[in-house]
Amino acid sequence: MAPVYDWLLFLHVLASFLLVTTTVVYSAVVLGAPAPARAISAANVLWAIGGLGTLLLGIALAIDVDAYEVWDGWIVGAILLWAAATELGRRAQVGVDANADGTARWHWLRAIAVLGILVLMVWKPGA
Amino acid sequence: MSLLAAVRPGEQNLPLFLHVLGAMVLVGSLVLAIASLGGAARAGGAPVTRLAFRALLVGALPAWVVMRGAAEWIASKEGYSGDRTPSWLDVGYIVAEPIALFLLIALLLCGLSLRRLDRDGGGGGLLRAAAVLTALMLAASLVAIFAMTTKPS
Numbered sequence: 001m002a003p004v005y006d007w008l009l010f011l012h013v014l015a016s017f018l019l020v021t022t023t024v025v026y027s028a029v030v031l032g033a034p035a036p037a038r039a040i041s042a043a044n045v046l047w048a049i050g051g052l053g054t055l056l057l058g059i060a061l062a063i064d065v066d067a068y069e070v071w072d073g074w075i076v077g078a079i080l081l082w083a084a085a086t087e088l089g090r091r092a093q094v095g096v097d098a099n100a101d102g103t104a105r106w107h108w109l110r111a112i113a114v115l116g117i118l119v120l121m122v123w124k125p126g127a
Numbered sequence: 128m129s130l131l132a133a134v135r136p137g138e139q140n141l142p143l144f145l146h147v148l149g150a151m152v153l154v155g156s157l158v159l160a161i162a163s164l165g166g167a168a169r170a171g172g173a174p175v176t177r178l179a180f181r182a183l184l185v186g187a188l189p190a191w192v193v194m195r196g197a198a199e200w201i202a203s204k205e206g207y208s209g210d211r212t213p214s215w216l217d218v219g220y221i222v223a224e225p226i227a228l229f230l231l232i233a234l235l236l237c238g239l240s241l242r243r244l245d246r247d248g249g250g251g252g253l254l255r256a257a258a259v260l261t262a263l264m265l266a267a268s269l270v271a272i273f274a275m276t277t278k279p280s
Contacts, residue, residue, distance in 0.1 A: 006277040010272065017151050020154070021155035028182065034175060036163060038162060
């Protein structure tokens with residue numbers, strides 16, 4: 001495969017690691033761990049970078065690889081889950097900042113959405 | 128992770144999913160640990176040190192087991208064994224095994240630091256050593272992710 005494909009895939013996968021890193025940090029927070037404020041801030045930055053990276057590089061991969069199209073069901077499903085995870089993550093972030101009730105619910109729903117994206121990326125139903 | 132962008136035989140999907148998930152949680156736990164170790168080394172405090180210890184013990188260690196076990200599962204399904212392993216897979220082995228060793232040492236250092244913190248408020252050096260080991264594990268993980276995705280021959 002061309003180096004462009006390799007780099008796209010590497011950076012796409014790396015971006016997805018950032019999403020899960022944020023999920024791990026927030027899991028500790030909602031479970032009551034005394035996470036340093038810097039860790040939470042860093043997790044939010046990683047989510048922003050990882051979110052943009054997975055989406056843009058994922059679309060670039062779908063365009064680059066002949067076997068896939070951006071409108072394939074599993075890719076559309078992943079994009080929808082990505083959008084849901086982004087909104088859920090925003091609510092979780094607001095909740096953590098305000099120390100509000102319901103933060104854990106938004107966080108765990110985001111974690112499920114992230115897990116769903118990974119399931120779609122591995123199984124690729126319909127591909 | 129190695130075949131993430133490809134359509135592959137269905138029987139490989141579950142081990143691949145577990146392998147990638149384990150690797151992701153491992154990296155996430157290491158990042159949480161290093162952030163906590165950094166905070167603990169700067170400001171001290173048993174709660175943050177305990178968080179780093181738990182991130183390694185409850186997060187990183189089980190995640191490494193899942194990642195490594197699933198990797199072996201995939202390798203056996205692919206028929207890789209003995210000398211019949213591609214170089215990118217060798218990189219994975221070379222990286223994964225030291226991570227386990229460093230993880231255990233970092234856990235020991237964190238545990239000892241917690242004991243010293245409770246006893247006389249010390250243990251800062253142990254924390255810094257654990258942070259360095261955790262940073263090395265993160266760097267090694269980056270190498271592994273690159274090798275698994277690009278598969279250099």
